[in-house]
Amino acid sequence: MSRKVAALVLAAGASSRLGQPKQLVEFHGERLIDRAIRIAQQAGASPIFVVLGAEHERILDALTTSDSGTRILINKGWKRGMASSLALGAAAAERVGADDLLVLTCDQVTVTPEHLMRLMEGSHREHVVASYYSGRRGIPALFPDFAFHALQDLTGDTGARDLLQDDAVFTVPLPGGEFDVDTPEDLHRLRAMEHDSAHSRVQIGSIEDTKRSPAEDLA
Known part of the structure; x- marks a missing residue:
């Protein structure tokens, strides 16, 4: 039986240190948020949930995707930290009956569709699978449905970091994964x-x- 893998693009932050919305920064002529949606699509994820918060109207206006498989979630509590976006996305994945949730940000430009597919291949719905870079585990990561409730219970701005420390978590190397646009x-x-x-x-x-x-x- 085929698995239904949803994706969650985390893009709700204010990019305060950058001084401009990182979601709209271009890389090779493509906005980072559009790139994240595209590589999730190319990896085979559907639906793709995009969580927006700060300046969501401006970012919505700039989105170029017209794919019906992309669904926008507005996180009104984005100031509470990344955990609030993860909880929102996990609840949405649960509602559509997803077997797995692939979580990624929009500003890790070393992430490719092939890397996302390797995360998906490593799970078999039995393990959380995290990317591994700079001696630690991080996102992109794939969470089977058994982890959805734990994602919804997260608080603060540490995201899913604690969930990725379990010894049962599988890892896939991501060279350069530590680089993001902050x-x-x-x-x-x-x-x-x-x-x-x-x-x-x-x-x-x-x-x-x-x-x-x-x-x-x-x-």
Whole structure:
């Protein structure tokens, strides 16, 4: 029997240290919130719940997704911390009968659809599966339905950190997972990453252009 994996994109914070909504920061021409929705879709999650809070009207206006599988949740209590968004998302996943809930933020740009799929493959509905980076467990993480009530009972701004410390939690390595966009310095680093990857693509294209076939040489 196939599993119903819902996703929860945490995007309710005020980005106070960054000085602008991180949700609307662009990376390779794509807003971070749109990117998070896209990679969750590409991993096969549905429905995708997006929790908004601070400046939710501005962010809603900027969203480009038109997929009916994306559902917006407004967290009026977003100032209480990340736990309030997790509780909101877990309750929504429970209502739609999801077997698992894949939790991710919008600003971890090293996360790929392939990594999310590896989290999903590691669970079998028996284990919480967390990403592993910088010597610790964190999100993105996948929570089977047995953990939904625990997510709804969380309080404060530590998120699901305590739930991920159990010895029964499986882990999937995520190189660079510690990088997120919280400060102007992080944004500067993001721009450098963007430039470096674009430069690499140009170099690869130049190398490929020089690899002419014998037929091309005779043309």
